[in-house]
Amino acid sequence: xxxxxxxxxxxxxxxxxxETELQAIQGLLTKIDGNFAKACQTIMDCQGRIIVxxxxxxxxxxxxxxATLASTGTPAxxxxxxxxxHGDMGMITKQDVIIALSNSGKTNExxxxxxxxxxxxxxxxxxxxxxxxxxxxxxxxxxxxxxxxEACPLGLAPTSSTTASLVMGDALAIALLEARGFTENxxxxxxxxxxxxxRLLLHIDELMHVGDLIPIVHENASLxxxxxxxxxxxxxMTTIVNDQHELVGIFxxxxxxxxxxxxxxIHKTVISEIMTRHCKTIKAGLLAEEALKIMETYKIxxxxxxxxxxxxxxxxxxxxxxxxxxx
Numbered sequence: 463x464x465x466x467x468x469x470x471x472x473x474x475x476x477x478x479x480x481e482t483e484l485q486a487i488q489g490l491l492t493k494i495d496g497n498f499a500k501a502c503q504t505i506m507d508c509q510g511r512i513i514v515x516x517x518x519x520x521x522x523x524x525x526x527x528x529a530t531l532a533s534t535g536t537p538a539x540x541x542x543x544x545x546x547x548h549g550d551m552g553m554i555t556k557q558d559v560i561i562a563l564s565n566s567g568k569t570n571e572x573x574x575x576x577x578x579x580x581x582x583x584x585x586x587x588x589x590x591x592x593x594x595x596x597x598x599x600x601x602x603x604x605x606x607x608x609x610x611x612e613a614c615p616l617g618l619a620p621t622s623s624t625t626a627s628l629v630m631g632d633a634l635a636i637a638l639l640e641a642r643g644f645t646e647n648x649x650x651x652x653x654x655x656x657x658x659x660x661r662l663l664l665h666i667d668e669l670m671h672v673g674d675l676i677p678i679v680h681e682n683a684s685l686x687x688x689x690x691x692x693x694x695x696x697x698x699m700t701t702i703v704n705d706q707h708e709l710v711g712i713f714x715x716x717x718x719x720x721x722x723x724x725x726x727x728i729h730k731t732v733i734s735e736i737m738t739r740h741c742k743t744i745k746a747g748l749l750a751e752e753a754l755k756i757m758e759t760y761k762i763x764x765x766x767x768x769x770x771x772x773x774x775x776x777x778x779x780x781x782x783x784x785x786x787x788x789x
Contacts, residue, residue, distance in 0.1 A: 479613040479621065486609040486622035487629050493606045494633065500603045501587045502637050505536060508585075510557030512538035515546065517571045519620040520563040520627065527561070527631030534635050535644040543571035551578050561587045565607075565623045567595020576600055589627050605630055664750040669786055670767050670776030671697065678703055678774065681710050681734040685721065688713050688733045699764050701774045702737045708772045711737035714764075743768050746775060750788045753778045 505512060512531055516524035524540055531538035541550050543562075554560065560579055562572050567590035576597070579586055588601035591608040598604040607630050613621035677695035679688045681702050691700045692713070699714040713733055721736045743766045744753055753765050757780055767776035 482611060482613040483622050483625045486613075486626045489609060490607070490626060490629060490633075493630075497603050497605055498633070498637075501605055502634060502641065504585045504587060504602060505559055505634070505638060506641060508557070508559040510537075510555050510559070512536055512561060513554050513558050514538060514540050514561045514563070515543045515572065515575075516563035517543050517569045519624050520565060520569070523624050523627045523631065524561070524563045526628065527563075527635070530632060530635045531638070534639040535642045536635065536638050543569070543575060546575050547571070547578075551575060554579075554582060554584065556582055556584060559585045559587065561589065562597060562601070563589045563627055564595075564597050565591040565620060565627070567592040567597040569597070572597060589630055591623055591626075664786055664788060666744060666748055666750055666753050666765075666767060666776070666778050667746055669750055669753075669782040669788075670746075670778045671695075671782075672776045676774060676777055677701060679713075679733060680704075681732075681737075683733050685726070685728040685731040685733055685736065689718070689728065692718075697764060697777055697779050699777075701766055701777070702733055703774065706773075709741075709743065709766060709768060709774050710734070711739045712741045712766060713737045741766065744778065745769075750778075750783060750786065754783055754788055757783075 512528070514524040514528040514531075515521070521540070521542065528538040528540040539553075541553055546554075564572050567588070573596060580600075585602040586600065588597045588604045589607050590598045590604060591606075592598060593604055593606050593608070607623070607626040609622040609626050611617065612619065612623060675695060677691045677697055677700035679691050679700050679702060681704055683702075688700050688702075692698065692715075699712055701709055702711040702713060704710050711734070713736070717736060717738055721731070726736070742756055742760055742762060744756060746767050746769065756765060757763065763780040765778045766774050767778060769775050
């Protein structure tokens with residue numbers, strides 16, 4: 463019984479935290495105004511990079527905001543305010559824009575570098591919880607991220623305030639993404655190591671089996687000859703071509719199971735009699751993503767790649783997509 467009561471208490475406290483932070487996020491809806499639009503335009507007009515800075519928990523949020531901006535088309539990086547006053551200010555140029563996070567608006571490490579920021583003459587965007595603070599009043603534009611209360615029952619640990627700053631940062635990044643016309647392909651270029659990047663950057667030409675690795679038999683070949691080709695090429699299928707080397711069909715492991723259920727003679731049966739005609743194919747030069755979509759839609763594991771004369775020049779297999787990390 464005691465364990466059950468403890469579990470209920472944990473869940474009750476967690477729900478209270480989430481509810482408090484939800485209220486903090488909802489409070490931002492009334493703060494998307496002219497200042498927000500000005501901040502976006504300031505960043506859009508930036509000829510350099512966006513420098514994000516913040517101390518403590520605000521610094522962690524700032525680092526994430528910088529990463530989100532950078533991955534969505536706005537070059538940005540994080541500079542620790544404590545290190546900035548010991549040499550890292552040299553990273554900031556007159557073409558840059560600075561975003562400074564401080565819930566109180568009077569973080570000493572940030573206030574210390576304010577005169578240096580003013581001397582550089584770079585625009586300063588502040589995210590503060592106090593519009594009347596020194597940082598807010600010194601900024602080119604201040605974004606109000608104030609919250610009614612922290613989710614911490616002691617009112618001490620930054621919780622709701624950091625969540626509000628993070629959401630405001632996301633709002634900036636995505637608004638800028640839309641304004642720049644940032645596309646999936648642009649995102650892929652920033653994430654070449656991720657699944658999306660591989661899907662949108664890899665072409666089937668880089669993954670397909672070509673040359674002697676393509677399983678091919680003539681349409682007059684026997685089933686037994688086709689089975690030998692399938693076994694040797696290890697793709698679980700073979701292409702079927704005519705005298706002009708044009709694709710007329712394919713024969714797969716599934717076709718074999720269906721053929722054997724009819725008790726046919728594998729030595730006397732001509733492959734054209736039992737092959738699959740009008741099979742799914744793809745053109746060279748297309749993205750691996752396109753091949754994956756076709757395979758998933760039609761629940762198949764291989765695609766024949768054709769040239770403009772309807773001749774097979776490659777085979778893309780699901781195993782190749784898996785090995786490349788496209789799936």
